[in-house]
Amino acid sequence: MKEILIGKLLEYIRDNNPDILFDLEAKDKLRVWLYDKVSTAGPLIKQLKNSSRPEYIIVETCLQEITKELRPSRYNYILNILETEFENDYKQLLQSGLLQHEVVNMISFCNSTFDDLVFAEENEDNQFIRYAITGAVSEYLESNRVNESVSNELQQSAKT
Template sequence: MQSMLTEKLWTYIVHNNPDLMFSLQENYSVTRYLEEKVNAVMPMATQLLGERRPQYVIEELCLNAMTEELKPSRYQYIRSVIEEEFNADYERMKENGTLTYEVVNLIEACKSIFNDFEFNSENEANRHLRYAIIGQVHDYLA
């Protein structure tokens, strides 16, 4: 169970939070981070196993608990803004293999905007947030 949860968490991070992935790798703390997160949900997993919940349900509930603080994904948000608003740049970066790198850089460039709006799942659709991010992306790409 622990190895399955570790794999699922790492896959989630790679696809939704590559900025965290790079930071963990840079600090040589991938294993410690994953172990801490998985160990924190093991009591819940044990309880759900005791309730005879299906394996896939247990995995999903545990993954949701482990990734709660990582949502919504700033990476996915910026990536979708670039794809929708700057499609030619998006396609160019995708083709030359720099998309992830540039989006991670943009997360840092947009950090104060995300913080000012207290970016969360409730305000993810805020049009003022989107306009501010579009402006920052425009400046970055110019």
């Protein structure tokens, strides 16, 4: 049961929290983190087994509990903003294969805004939060355009 949960949790963070996945992999702590998270569900697994719940219900219930603090997904939130508000940038990043990497960078850039506004499931539909994060994403994209422009100018001057 725990191995199934570990697999499901890994799949969940791969899809919804790649920023956490990359950070844990970089620190070589992914496996320990997965086992620690799943072990917190031990009492719930026992309780659900004792009440004769089917395995798939136990797995889903435990996964919901384990992933509670990972929701809402900042990754999916920014991805949605990028896709709806910055469609051209979204398409360019998607075509270049850099979409996931750049969204993870945007999360780092926007983390203080998310934290200051106490981003949570209860307020993820709040328009003020959406405007604030949209502004931060816009700032990130603009700063990358400036950096790219400077880099291109430096490359051109180096060629001459």
